[in-house]
Amino acid sequence: MRTKAAVLVLLLALAPMSAVLASQNAPVAEGTNGDWLMVDGYVTTKFTSVGDTVSVYALTKGHSGDATTTNTVVTADILHYEDVEAFDLIVNQRLPSGGVVIDTVVLTPSGAHEDDPAALLWEGVYTVPLTATGGVYGASITAEEGNLVSTDDATQIPNALRDEIESVLQAIDTTWDTANPMMDIKNVFDGLNASGQGSGGWTSFVDDASRQPGLGESAQLWNNMIAAGYNNPSYDMADGARFLEALLDFLESSDQEAGMAFLTGVLVYGDEFPLPRTLDDFDEVVAYMQAFDPIENFTRFAGTDNFSAAYDAMVGSDEWEGLSDALDNLSNNEMVFASFQTVLRNIALLSVSAHPEAIIDGLEAWAAPLADEDYGNMTPFQRLVYGWSQMDVTVQDLDGDDFPDEILWEYELLLNTTEGLQWQARMDASYPHVSDGFDDFNTFDVDVLTILRDTTEDPAWDDAGNAVQDFLSWAANATLSKELDWSRSEDDSNDDEDGDDGGSEDSSDTWEEVIFDGLHPVETLALNKYKLDLGFELYFECEGCAHSDTPNDFNMSVTDSSGQTTNVVLDEKLDRSTHYIGRFTADRAGAEVYTFSQPMAGWTPPCVDDGCTVSRATLEFESLRPSLLESMATEANEELFVVSALGVLVDADETVPVATEMDVQASVYDAADGALFGAEMDSALLRISPGLGVSAAASLSPNGDLMFDAAGPAVQYSGDDVDGVLDVTVEPRQTDNEGEPLDDDKAAFDGYLSASGDAFGWNLSSDVNAQVSDSARGVALFTTTGITDDGLEFRYEHEAPLPDSPGCMISTMQMWSQGELNIEWTYGNFRSEDGTPYPYASLDQVDIDYGDGSSFSSTAPMDSGSESYSYDTSDGTTEHLVTVQYTTEHGHVNDLSFTFDEDAGILIDDDGEEYHTSYHQPYEDHRYCQLKGEQQSSTPSPAIIDRFISEGPFEVLDQQVLTSNAQGTVNLTAMPPHTGAYVNIVQASHTDALTGVTRTGIGFNIAMATTATVGLSGMDIIDHFAGLPVYAANVSGISQSVQVVASGLE
Structure with missing residues (x-):
């Protein structure tokens, strides 16, 4: 019994939290006059049966008196969670969400806690009634004294998280209901599609636009326009002509129907998408998502035959079918052990099968003409996309509102040439539906952008944004872990704003104070039973600083909402002159807001006059005690326990030799009716073989x-x-x-x-x-x-x-003052991950072209060196292209170029964003010169x-859902393939035919499979107990010789 209970306690402790029961109470209650009360409840009995007892405990702080004089009252409401089964809790790691109070237990104080005299221990006992139906139960423990009421139950913290998440979901759903643009966009495309449908179909539309024969008819005028686009050098509109041809080809192809069906389907799908307002709504979301098949829509396009065949082959495979069945079982909470193993196995098998590669090959085959710009082999849809991407486009903002009023593509410019206007005139006169269709097509891009702009500018998004910001703030306080980075501004240039270009500048004027953005107040919640305990770590990089320039400590203040301030000392770590640590611990747990001062504000090192600077700094802090979210898993499980209303006996030999049959018999009964017929018995046999873990892991790597x-x-x-x-x-x-x-x-x-x-x-x-x-x-x-x-x-x-490769070159460029440039270089080894240096070719020559006609050259440079140069700041030229070349003994040239501005400094292009800086180092030694280690x-x-599954450390050997016979039993037979522990878990469920009440029970057995046996000779086997033989000596004298024989140990 103790072994079984220990296993269940472990399983329960490992289960993370999900959906929960709402509760407005918290473990910490605070009064208006500073009094407070905290309760921490827990249940030590994790597995029990009807008629047995459950031990309930609580610890209180802030109570009055002691065990004999306290006025605090502590009670425990016993709840039955009918919406979740024990298997669901233990295996699927799902919490209940609908607790019903079935009883109340009064706890009595027993004395101060042995480790904390300020905490008072309370004890109570709950007796499970014989009428209990079994399942998952819990205790909600409440402490009361005066007006103070504090409660601790399994659902508080998860429910708080749920409420915060759902507030965001509801804000987003409400906003989407107001700002949803999907149907407005669909109406635009419906209008486009109507142009073809109203003229007898797209083929008729294309015929009218470009194929009507005769002088001055559409065929002649269309061809004239296209030829002019290709051949008239004054137009230079070949891309526009090609797009118009691709457009008409697309309109009468099957791709047009596929494209419109896909596009309108996506828009309608998006318009009706059931955005969840609660976590319980995600089931509906999943079902709705499964109703849309993107693969089917994609395979409507031409050229997707290979992809379609590969996808169909994967879906028709045994692995896919097994995976689908297993996922269905898991969603229905059936065969959970075996199904979970099947999911893992089949995903792995599919990932290494030929199916993914065939699907990728199919996609690549479809996309190859686009990637290779092979226009002749493109599908109509691809030609349309490619042609569109090649055209020039002009965007015009006519009213100055930073929004395009006209978007003119190259094909539109071609339509407005002499030949294009002749064609348009013919369309207006004879084929107005074509003219209307092109008018709609020419403006649809602006129409769609206008709809999207109106959507994004809808004021309703402010509510959603505020909800998201509130959640992020709550999450930050619930995790209590931050890393704040500061770096020196990159746009400092040491300019003399007064225009003085002579003399030296006071270096202290360029010092930049370290202020950490994001050092926001921290709010603790009454839900967290741990008091705030923060560890701080501060470190920075100071260029030009000696050890004597940095202080022994920094100070920062922590102030609570009442104005009480605590000074936190950040002490210098031993032998680390720029690394500091400190700690702040609050007086007690409870709801509070703490604000922090900037630890490095006002600090200026003595070396600032010599030009030292802090380039970057980091302030980290994290909770040294469990944060609210970290404590969620353990706190939520403390009050839960499992009741077995039915007796479930699982019988199997305690030991069995490997590769011999093991028979498992499970029996279900109750105290009144005895054996139960027709009970559903979910029986799983699990193998646990820790000794096989190493060999299983080794199978995933080569031997050598x-x-x-x-x-x-x-x-x-x-x-x-x-x-x-x-x-x-x-x-x-x-x-x-x-x-x-x-x-x-x-x-x-x-x-x-x-x-x-x-x-x-x-x-x-x-x-x-x-x-x-x-x-x-x-x-x-x-x-x-x-x-x-x-x-x-x-x-x-x-x-x-x-x-004979070149070494690692680290170059540094600095602007020392106006017009003064310094270039430093350090040439050395590339290094392996463990620091081993690689040989390198010697540096043979350094050449610098300063961009103003001056240069520097050295044919015998040192591996480390520097050169400074002062430009003529009075010649009217301020920008110079500087080129540096490093040449090795083998002729390898490592060069770099940059633009230097005499007033602003070095020009940097950071992913398209340009700025000037007084200091630039393209590569850092620790990232560039030290190479990566072996990757396998x-x-x-x-x-x-x-x-790996069948010979690894864990395997679901078998799982079956069986029905008990007239004797209330089911049987499962297996052949243990390896040594280890074999855990037989059985969950029984029985519905009374008269009352309709369903009762559940759970039981299990642990057997050991071994390759060795031990036998006794000289004694008689008279019985077996728990699968083990019982021996008796059959002797007539004083002594009996007994031999112990072991086999299979060699």
Whole structure:
């Protein structure tokens, strides 16, 4: 019984929280005169049966007196959660949401808590009545004294989170009801579609527009216009002509019908989308989402045959069907153990099958003409899209409201040429439906943009935005973890605003005070039983600062809503002159608002006159005790327990040899009726074999290790499981060691190599010497791939410079004063992840062109050096293109160029955003010079995936839903394949035929499968108990010789 209870306690403790019962009470209550009361309740009995007792406890603080004199009253309402089953709670990790109070227990004080004298311990006992129907129960514990009432139950914190989320959902739904643009946009496209439908169909529309024969008819005038677009050099409107041709081709193709059906379907779908207002509404959302099939809509377009066939093949596979069935079972809370395993297995199998690749190939085949700009092989829809993308466009804002009033595409300009106007005149006179159709088409883009503008400017969005902001603020207070970053402004330029271009500038005038944005007040809630306890960490980078320039500590104040202020000292960490830590602990838990001062405000180091600066700073703080959301899982589970109203006995041998039959019999009964016939018995057999975890994990990696040698470059593989050979590709390095892209990296390998070795490695020394010149060498990405005998595809990536490659160059540009530029360089090793330096070619020459006719050149530079230059600030030229070239002994050139403004500094282009700065370093040593370590990945075969499940540490051996016979039993038989613990879990449900009342019960058994046996000789087996033999000595003398024989241990 203790073992079973311990397992259930563990399972309950692991279950995170979801949907909950509403409650307006909180564990902490506060009075107007400063008095307060807090209660923390919990249930220690996690699994019980009818007629048994449940121990209920509570701890209070803020109460009056002691155990003998207190006026506090503590009670526990016992709730039955009828909407959730025990399996649902334990396995699906779902909380109940509809508790019904069925009883109340009065708790009595027993004395102060042994670890906290200020806390008073209360105890109570709840006896489960024989009439209980079983399931999930809970205790809602309330403490009262005077006007103070505090309550602790399982649903408070999750419900608070639910309320906050639902306030956002409701605000968004309300806003969408007001600002929804979908039907207005649909009306625009319906109007376009009506042009073709009203003229007898799109083919008739195209005939009237471009195919009517005769002098001065549409065919002649259309062809004249198109030819003029292609051939008249004064027009230069070939893209417009091609678009018009593509437009008419599209209109009479099947793609037009597919496109309009898809577009209008999406708009109607979006208009009727049931945005959830509560968390319970998501079931309806999921059902609505499943009603729309984007694949079916996409496959209506021409050229999607390969994709459609590949998708149909995947949907028709056994894995997909098994996955669909398992998901249905999970949604219905049926066969949860087996279904969950099936979902994981089949997703893994599908991911490594040929289906995803075939689907991707199908998509690529459809998109290939667009990607290759192969206009001749494009579908009508693709030609339309491509033609549209190639046209020039003119956007006109006629009324100055920063919104386009006219959008003129190149085809519209062609329509307004001499030839185009002749065609339009013919349309107006003979085919007005064509003229009207083009008028609608010419304005639909502005019409749609106008609708979208009106939607985004709808005042209703302010309510949704406020709701989102309120939720983010609540979430920040519920998590109590922040990281605030500050960096020096990039637009400082040390200008002399008064125009004085002579003398030196006082460096203290350029000091920038460190102020952390986002250091907002923190609000604690009465729901959190832990008092606020924050740990602070401050660190910064000070360029030019010595240890003596930084203080021993910083101070920041914390002020509560009553005005009480506490000083927090941020002490310098040992041997870290720019790293500080501190702590603030509130007096007690409760609802409160705390504001913080800026810790570095007003600080100026002594070195400021010498030009030192803080480039960046970070202030972090986090709760040292569980935050509200962190405590949600444990706090919500403390008051829950499971009652079994039916007796469920699970009988199996306690020990069984591996590979022999194990019989499991489950019986269901109640005290009044005995064995129950017709009960539904959900029986699952789980295998737990921790010893197989290592071998299972090893099956996802090759057996050997890959030893990379950059000096070769070469690789040696220590395993013997490679099927075939190892392949390698060598490409330029693309990212730094933090994954950020390296654009135009001059130190990267300039080329591409591929080769094959054998099953034990590869060596590219001869390939590099023969195919890669010294000037093209640099840091490369080596990718080694192979496949094992078991079908495991593996991949290793290494970053390293090729032999004789240039070293790592770090350049720094600074504007010291007006017109004064300093360029520094540091040339050294690239390094491996563990800091091992790679050899590099020596620096042979440094050349600097200052862009004003002056230059610098050194043919014997040091690896570290600098050059300063002062421009003539009186010559009227302020901008200069500066070029720096570093040349190695092997002729490799690493160059950089930048624009220097004598007044503003160095021009930086940051993703299209330009600004000037007085300091710029394109690459940082720790990110650029230190290369990434070995990266390994693998793709298992279906056979490996199956073995990982069947031979791994955990497996659902079997699960069945059976019906009990007249003796109230069901039987399950399995063959244990491995050693380990075999857990048999059975949940029974029985509905009384007369009353209609459904009662539930749960039971389980743990058996061990072993490969060894122990036997006794010289004694008689007289019985078995719990699957174990009971021996007795059958002797006539004083002693009996007994032999213990073990087998299977070798």
